[in-house]
Each structure stands twice: as C-alpha cells, then as structure tokens.
Amino acid sequence: MNLHAVAIRNLIGPLWAAHERSPYLRHYSRLKQTQFEGKDRVEADQLQKLKRLLIHANETVPFYRKRFADAGFDPANFQSRAQLEVVPVLTKSEIRTVGRALISEAYRDRPDLRRKTTSGSTGVSLEVWVDEEAMQFKRGCTLRCDEWSGWRFGEPVAMVWGNPDYLKHGWRGRLRNGLLERACYLDTLKMDEATMARFADDLVRRPPSLIFGHAHSVYLFAAFMRQHRTGSIRPRGIITTAMVLHDWQRQVIEAEFSCKVTNRYGCEEVSLIACECEKHEGLHVNTDGQYVELIRDGRPVGPGEPGSIIVTDLVNHAMPLIRYQVGDVASWAGRPCSCGRTGMPLLARIEGREADYVTTRRGELISGISLTENFAMLVPGIEQLQIIQESLERFTFRIVRGPDYGPSSDARIQELAAERFGDDVAYDCEFVERIPPELSGKYRFCISKVPNAFSMSALTEIS
Ligand SMILES: [Zn+2]
CATH class of the missing domain: 3.30.300.30 (ANL, C-terminal domain)
Incomplete structure (x- = not known):
C-alpha cells in the first residue's frame, strides 16, 4: 500500500467522514468484526431488526397497517421469519402507485431523506426514499464487501460505469474524488476504441488497485486490453456488478488482468444485496442490511432452484420496503462457504431478470x-x-x-x-x-x- 493510500485510510478518510458527520467508517469497522459471527447469532439479530421494522411500519405507514391487517399478520406477535410469508410481496408497480404514501409518518418531514431513482427495464422510473442513518450504514456494508475483492480502502480505483457520480457535485465532487475516492472513469455510455485506449493509458500511468464496473462493460474492456495492451494492468481486485456475469466473460476478464473477479448483486433501491467473498464460491447475502427470500409461485424454493428475489430492507426506516420483489431471479447454494461466514448464506448464482x-x-x-x-x-x-x-x-x-x-x-x-x-x-x-x-x-x-x-x-x- 503506498503512502497516499495509507494517508487516506488513516487520516483523510476519517477526517472527511467527521466533516460529513458520517459514521460509515465506524459501521465498517464493526461490520468487519461481526462478519464471522455464527448463523444462530446472525439470525437472532435479523429477527430483532425485522420485528422492529415491522412494528415501525405498522405504526407509521397506513399502507402497511392495512396490508398486515388484511393478511391477518400481527407484527407484535412476530417470532419466526417464516411468519412473514403471509404478507404479500411488494411490487414495483405498487411502489409507483402508492408513491410517497409509503414514507413513514415519522420521517415525512425530515429534510435529509435521500431520493433514489431507478429507470427500470420498462423505462418507467421508480422512486424510493432512504434515511441518512440507513445510507451511512449501507455505505459501511458496501465498503466491507469492496475489500473482499483484495482492494483496500484508500487505494486507487478504475470505474467502468455510466454517468460518473462525482461530476454531478461540481468542484466538491472533483476534490473529493481527487483526495478520497481516487477513481478514474470510463463512461460506459461513451465506450469505444478511442475512449478505451485513453482509459488504458491513464491506468498504465496510474495503476488502479481495483477495477469496478458493469459486468459486460468490464468484459469489453478486458477484451480490448487483450487485443491491444495485454498484460499492462494488474489490479488487486475486480468487482463486477449491475448485471449478470457470464462464465465466459469471467474467464476473459480473469485471464487478462491475472486477478479473480468478485461478482456482486444489488439495486439502487436497497443497495448491496449479495457479494462474493475471497473464496468465490457464491454470493453471500448481506444479512446485516437485508432479509432475502427466494420464491416461486408464492413459496420458498429449495437449494439450486431458481426463485424470484424478495428483499426486506432491514435498515431503511424512512420508506420501509417489506418483501420487495426486485425483479431478478437467483438460486441458493444450499451449503456454507469455506470462508467461515456461516451467518451470511450463499446464493449460488444470479440467474437474471424475471423478464429475461x-x-x-x-x-x-x-x-x-x-x-x-x-x-x-x-x-x-x-x-x-x-x-x-x-x-x-x-x-x-x-x-x-x-x-x-x-x-x-x-x-x-x-x-x-x-x-x-x-x-x-x-x-x-x-x-x-x-x-x-x-x-x-x-x-x-x-x-x-x-x-x-x-x-x-x-x-x-x-x-
Ligand atoms: Zn465466503
């Protein structure tokens, strides 16, 4: 790790977090320690978080109060996760129809709610509001998983991504990127031979420790490198996300960069849902942030069977998402990972979108x-x-x-x-x-x- 990375990790990062009044680095330190806790402990913790969320939703969101009553579900008597199955899944079209009425009455007037929008496959946008405490906790969860790739907080990053985020925040965004995030961008909406060549030059000059991006775009970049500059970039980690990673894409990426790919899965509405660890045996569910179910025809599926992904966000209390149907399909691995994180169950793979x-x-x-x-x-x-x-x-x-x-x-x-x-x-x-x-x-x-x-x-x- 070079000096700049050490400085970010120990000084700039914590100072910036203090300036932002963000506890995300504290969350991250704690999450790093608790990631190896046993299954029973994690499940008990999840049950407690679920119960708190369900009672909160029942008390402060009339939509859920009615939904629970109609289903004969009483959050006060909630004792096992299976009881949740009587509550209907929350669909994207419901979120669109109900809109801001899904926001908790206790949070409605708070000025710091973060609005998350997704375009969705249909092109109709979906809006979700997240409270600041939840945002910072999610940030801690994401950072923990980022490091599973081999990259360390503070090291430079090569982003293969659409709409670079830091450009939306003017000089503050640029400063923050220069000092803290150290990301170099290849805009996936303008990807061609010329932009890829420029990006490759930048990365050779300033070697990234992590390549992060859309699975297919990272693959396209790897294929470009293989053809024109093979072997000139050697990151410590590669994270692919936002779309399904095919085995043949993984092979090309890993061969070109001599580095394992850490695949992950998440969505804008609830952030990180599951991520591969350093063993690459499947994707660990982020049990600290979400409760995940896989269902088909309304029933939980067994290991290896594809099921629709249903997520309950355990941390966002501003707009509770309870049994949210994300629109993707995955299957359980049905076995623990050899890394020892037994409390974070493994998804064997993300199968794709329901509509695919x-x-x-x-x-x-x-x-x-x-x-x-x-x-x-x-x-x-x-x-x-x-x-x-x-x-x-x-x-x-x-x-x-x-x-x-x-x-x-x-x-x-x-x-x-x-x-x-x-x-x-x-x-x-x-x-x-x-x-x-x-x-x-x-x-x-x-x-x-x-x-x-x-x-x-x-x-x-x-x-
Ligand atoms: Zn593992």
Missing part, C-alpha cells in the same frame, strides 16, 4: 442467460447476440456477425430455434453493428415480452 426468462409454447421456462450463452457457443461466427421474445411464437435475434459467420450459421440458428422453442415458432434475424446498452449503461442479452411464472405477480398488479 423465455416461456416456450410447451410451457417451459428457459433462463435467458443460458439461452444466449448456448446460441453464442453453438452458432459459428456470432460475436454478440440479443434474443427478444416478442410473443410465444415469435422471436427476434439481433446479431453482431464475426468473420466466421456464414450460411452454416443461419442453418444452425434454425436448428437451435426449433430445438429450444418448438418447430412452429417464427423468427427474424437482424444484423447489427453493435448491441447498444440501455439508458442506464447496462446491457441486456435476452428480453421476453411474455409474462412468466416469476414476473406474474408483478403483472397481476398492473392489470
């Missing part, structure tokens, strides 16, 4: 990720592919062709489409130069416009 599941006419549900991977692997000459299910019997394949693409590729697509979706489906191939990211800077490789077993509850809500 393709439903076939035979009623099968196929994960969009495996589907895209499967096509990309088996069809010769495909550089990139996006599968869009327009209806049960109609698909669009958006394809970036490589030099090997030819008539045999067309024939293979036809075979695979019949095999996976049935003989009678129709499809169009659209050949494009590139597959653009969404407005958020993230990429989607499979989009289904057909409702499925995971997204059903959300859609019932809309209709």
Whole structure:
C-alpha cells in the first residue's frame, strides 16, 4: 500500500467522514468484526431488526397497517421469519402507485431523506426514499464487501460505469474524488476504441488497485486490453456488478488482468444485496442490511432452484420496503462457504431478470442467460447476440456477425430455434453493428415480452 493510500485510510478518510458527520467508517469497522459471527447469532439479530421494522411500519405507514391487517399478520406477535410469508410481496408497480404514501409518518418531514431513482427495464422510473442513518450504514456494508475483492480502502480505483457520480457535485465532487475516492472513469455510455485506449493509458500511468464496473462493460474492456495492451494492468481486485456475469466473460476478464473477479448483486433501491467473498464460491447475502427470500409461485424454493428475489430492507426506516420483489431471479447454494461466514448464506448464482426468462409454447421456462450463452457457443461466427421474445411464437435475434459467420450459421440458428422453442415458432434475424446498452449503461442479452411464472405477480398488479 503506498503512502497516499495509507494517508487516506488513516487520516483523510476519517477526517472527511467527521466533516460529513458520517459514521460509515465506524459501521465498517464493526461490520468487519461481526462478519464471522455464527448463523444462530446472525439470525437472532435479523429477527430483532425485522420485528422492529415491522412494528415501525405498522405504526407509521397506513399502507402497511392495512396490508398486515388484511393478511391477518400481527407484527407484535412476530417470532419466526417464516411468519412473514403471509404478507404479500411488494411490487414495483405498487411502489409507483402508492408513491410517497409509503414514507413513514415519522420521517415525512425530515429534510435529509435521500431520493433514489431507478429507470427500470420498462423505462418507467421508480422512486424510493432512504434515511441518512440507513445510507451511512449501507455505505459501511458496501465498503466491507469492496475489500473482499483484495482492494483496500484508500487505494486507487478504475470505474467502468455510466454517468460518473462525482461530476454531478461540481468542484466538491472533483476534490473529493481527487483526495478520497481516487477513481478514474470510463463512461460506459461513451465506450469505444478511442475512449478505451485513453482509459488504458491513464491506468498504465496510474495503476488502479481495483477495477469496478458493469459486468459486460468490464468484459469489453478486458477484451480490448487483450487485443491491444495485454498484460499492462494488474489490479488487486475486480468487482463486477449491475448485471449478470457470464462464465465466459469471467474467464476473459480473469485471464487478462491475472486477478479473480468478485461478482456482486444489488439495486439502487436497497443497495448491496449479495457479494462474493475471497473464496468465490457464491454470493453471500448481506444479512446485516437485508432479509432475502427466494420464491416461486408464492413459496420458498429449495437449494439450486431458481426463485424470484424478495428483499426486506432491514435498515431503511424512512420508506420501509417489506418483501420487495426486485425483479431478478437467483438460486441458493444450499451449503456454507469455506470462508467461515456461516451467518451470511450463499446464493449460488444470479440467474437474471424475471423478464429475461423465455416461456416456450410447451410451457417451459428457459433462463435467458443460458439461452444466449448456448446460441453464442453453438452458432459459428456470432460475436454478440440479443434474443427478444416478442410473443410465444415469435422471436427476434439481433446479431453482431464475426468473420466466421456464414450460411452454416443461419442453418444452425434454425436448428437451435426449433430445438429450444418448438418447430412452429417464427423468427427474424437482424444484423447489427453493435448491441447498444440501455439508458442506464447496462446491457441486456435476452428480453421476453411474455409474462412468466416469476414476473406474474408483478403483472397481476398492473392489470
Ligand atoms: Zn465466503
């Protein structure tokens, strides 16, 4: 660790936190100590936090008071986490409809509530308000997981991200970035050969200890490096987030940077949900901040079975999110991680978004990720592919062709489409130069416009 990093860790960081009146570094120190606590202790702690939240929501949010009463749920008698299953899941469309009425009466007039917005896959924005205490606690949780990657607080960071955050805060943002965060940005909304070359130059000149970014964008950058400047950047950690990380992307990234990828999962509304540790055996649920359930057709799923991710935010009391359906699918590993953090259960993998599941006419549900991977692997000459299910019997394949693409590729697509979706489906191939990211800077490789077993509850809500 160099001198600047040591200074940030021991001096600038704590001073800046004191100036901001933020306790996040204290949270972080405590969370580092408690991360190895046993399962029973963690579950008891979660139960207590849940109960406090449920009673608070019942007392200060009329929406929940009615919801609990309708479900015959009494927070005062809450004793086991399974009791929560009678409370209906909270969908994005409900949050949109109910809006500010979800804010606790005890917090409504507070001037320091932080507004979080997400664009969402539908392009309709969602607003969530978070109280300052919760924000700082979440910051501590995130920092703890950042360090699981091998990076240490204070060391320089290479960010592969859309809309650099510090630019929104004028000179203060720049100063803070220069002194404290030390991040160099590659804006994922302007990623091309020229911007990647400039970014690579910057990183060679000022080597980052951490590369942090959208999974696919970090992959694109790794592929660029492999082609043009291979071996010139050697970070201690790489964190990918915000979208599903494919195994083939992980391989390219790890090979180019000679460094393990730490994959993580979270969303703007509740922040970090799960993260890989230094053992990379799955993603540990951030049990200090959230209670996570995986369900399908309203019931908890067993290990290895994909289930819709339902999150209860244990720390945000300003706008309680109780059994919030995030819109993604994951599966439990069903075994502890060898790191010893037994209180933080492992997700085997993030399967993708609910809306990325393709439903076939035979009623099968196929994960969009495996589907895209499967096509990309088996069809010769495909550089990139996006599968869009327009209806049960109609698909669009958006394809970036490589030099090997030819008539045999067309024939293979036809075979695979019949095999996976049935003989009678129709499809169009659209050949494009590139597959653009969404407005958020993230990429989607499979989009289904057909409702499925995971997204059903959300859609019932809309209709
Ligand atoms: Zn672990």
